[in-house]
Amino acid sequence: MTELFLTLLIPLIGSFALLFIKKEQMQLIKYVAFGFSVISFIFSIALLLKFHSDNPNFQLTYEKVWIPSLDIGFRVGIDGMSLLLVLLTTFISPIAIYSSFDAIKKREKSYYALLLLLQFAMTGVFISLDLFLFYIFWELILIPMYFLIGIWGGKDRIYATVKFFLFTMFGSLPMLVGIIWLGQFIGTHLVHVPNGFTTNYELIRQYSHFIPIEYQKLLFWAFAISFLIKVPVFPLHTWLPDAHTEAPTAGSVILAGVLLKMGTYGLIRFNLELFPQASFLYTSLISWLAVFGIVYGALVAMVQSDVKRLVAYSSVSHLGFVVLGIFSMTVEGIQGGIIQMVNHGLSTGMLFLCVGVLYERRHTREIEEFGGIARIMPAFTVFLGIAMLASVGLPGLNGFVGEFLTLLGAFKSPFLGSIWFTVIAATGVIFAAVYLLWMFRRVMFGTITNPANRGLKDINKREWATFLPIVLFIVWIGVYPSTFLKLSENSTKKLVNKLERIKFGKERYELPVIPEISKPNNTNIKNNQ
């Protein structure tokens, strides 16, 4: 619990600490920001060590009443899925901070303070076990991201940041109504809580499947729209290419690396867990959207002339696999989805870093401008190659594991019941190879046509240091994924058990019997309907 607190709060403390440093002390600002972020990472490792992967329930939970009359509390805790994503957040954030040491040349202090604030909010999203708290963190993300894109972004940054903000707000406001309505319905009709209102996630999770289906449908969409926008799933993806392209490198890394995962995480955590019956109804629809997004994203990525935009569209495609895996509602699919979230964070994060390296040197991202870079920057070529191949899904690197598992899950899924999802989605893998390899060839190989490229320097020590840890994990997940899969396995099984019990009346997976630690108190249960 202490570890969880520290992981969450240290970035926030760092963000405030930066305010007290004079803005002329640039080196100090950078290293303080980096230091706080690394300390948070160290505590998240401690979190990992304290975590029992056998236990499918929430662990290291903490509860403190915040607004008693509404049963809103500061409730946090982690299970396997959130642990992985917290680790991803604390891992990507210091890298993002470190990578911007040279790139950011104006208003450094606010920049690093905002990045730390962003890290705080992202961690909060993944660990909150209270719907109100979740919403606060979810919305809090918008503020630093709005300024990060708007101040340090590219040419069309204002358009991009406003679009990002309005899209997200448009999605999250229905979720707010959903949260209030859900809390009120559960609190007054299903369970007796003192004031007839609750936002306690664990309590809601126990009773939400008793909500009549006609209400569940509405609630499902109230939550899903905001998550589908964030993922993003076709046709709600249009904010993403703009935001990704215009954001500064670190912003894109965090956007692609962590922010998009909040959407997929929300789909698992809220849509599947809270509204199972409605999820059964819409699983095909959302899976079709995901499959369409996989192909569409890949096709659009193919014709991009801007490297960063290409990577951005590849995110639309890759996240489609995650959504497909989640809505297959099988252990393989969801596990694959979770590991694919981590993979995408690593490989796309690294691709954005690579684009950042090119952009810092040439101040352009047009593919046309490059060519033959491999001869001048050999080390860089290796790293871009690894990131690209990981993204393509080459066996032995991480992308393969995730894509394989999600496709397997979709294939086996008793809920989807059609192999066409898998068949069409699998073409996305081929398209990914096409657009990424093609991009790689045009940028890296051939003769140097543009004289401006001749004098480019290969990557420096700082860039080595940002790439190496990512490569380590890319290979680790690719070769031995069970280190990571094991963490979320039991939580996933518990979820799938619940879904199958509701749909088919029986549970397939055996789980170690561990009593849930946090039982809701002050509640007495009404007869269900």
Place this chain on the structure above:
Amino acid sequence: MANEIIKELSLGFPIFFISAMGILLVIFDAITGKNKIINYIFAIAILSITICSAGWILFSQYYNEANNLVIHPISMGMLAYNGYAYIFDVIFGIAALLTIIAAREYNERAEFEYKEFYSLVVLATSGMMMIAHSADLLLMFIGIEFMSITFYVLAGYFRKRVTSVEAALKYFLLGAFASGFLLYGIALIYGATGTLTFQTISQKITAQDYNNLYLILGITLVFIGLSFKIAAFPFHQWAPDVYHGAPTVISGFLSTAGKAAAIFALILIGKNIMFVAIRTLDSNHIITLQNILAVLSAATMLVGNITAIAQNNVKRMLAYSSVAHAGYMLMGIVANTPDGWAGASFYAAVYVFMQIGSFAIVANLEDKDGEYLDFSHYSGLYKTRPFIAAMMVVFLLSLAGIPPFAGFFGKYYIFKTAIDAGYLWLTIVGIVSSLISVYFYLRLLIYIYFREATEQILDTSEPRAAGFTLLISAALTVLLGIFPSYLIELLLYLR
């Protein structure tokens, strides 16, 4: 008897004190010479003492409803001493204090500082507190009139500026018209129930001893009158012009404390008449009335926010958005439950801090002729005035309802009460309109943070005392956002 008198004197200390001192301050204006600082300091002292005493009474005794039943010897049952009243005392007091602190340098810059400014603000506050403490429709009316008349004068305070005079005249004519409605409504309620005291009115309604037609007509007219005062659709037309024309610090005061006072009057009507009447046999009319009010609230939010989009003048944008915020507060009245009143009160309190803060910033950036109010004049403010820019972020995001600022929790609670009361559609309209509002609040932030300065804002200096106004309102906006439970639990406990 003597004991009871002393008891009432101590209970009513805040309102007695501020009324007496307000009048003394007017006399004092005439006696003292040209030295304006004395009045300034006196006004601050009076308000501080009032706030502290009201706060002390509130926290030491936790006044509750039971206190209403006692007929106090001095006021003969005209004044009520309950917790809500003290909470609103504190809110009005803080609003006035923040306004006065910010006003001095603003008036100095406009080269138009007169002493009566401070006494008028104090007097307006005493009028508001009269509304908060009223146990009687007549006293409520007197409080509203007292407040409004001082507002008319304050709106026209820059008497050499055409816009200011126009604002005052417009405000006066329409306000007097609205007061007519209000008074006629009160007369009809008197006709229906034979009494003006809230407590007796609710007893009579419970006992079915009233004339239904007159009561409904009376309530409707009172609502029309009060809708004028809070600037709700379709009676909002005056508001943008008045808030735009009045001296900026006064616009902040009018549009927040004035609105909160009128909302409190609505809560009184809701609590003592609507809430009781809905439990009687012929509640149909009341439900119809509630639905009409819901439609008005929805229209107010939408009209305020949509028209605010088109504005290129910051002061006017804030004026239109202030219309929209009245719509949010009305949602709490529509819900017609204790939760709803608590929500409306919470929102009113929060709104006071964030709106006064943003008006204080606008006041600080204005030049001496009241120019430099356009969005484009705010370009690159982050560089020239980093402190003000950062404060503006807090206020604008809070107004837009983005967590963790207080505006978010205010909206959350109001939406919750509306859903509880079965007004899901109203909540959805509220949500849509807050999405619209995000657009124009962000637009200002774009100018402040993302554009570089095109022309320098002339003739202004860094805020001196006004910095306190900004800091205090920003701190309260943040604190009430992170720890809303202190205020909301108090409001719920006292209901």
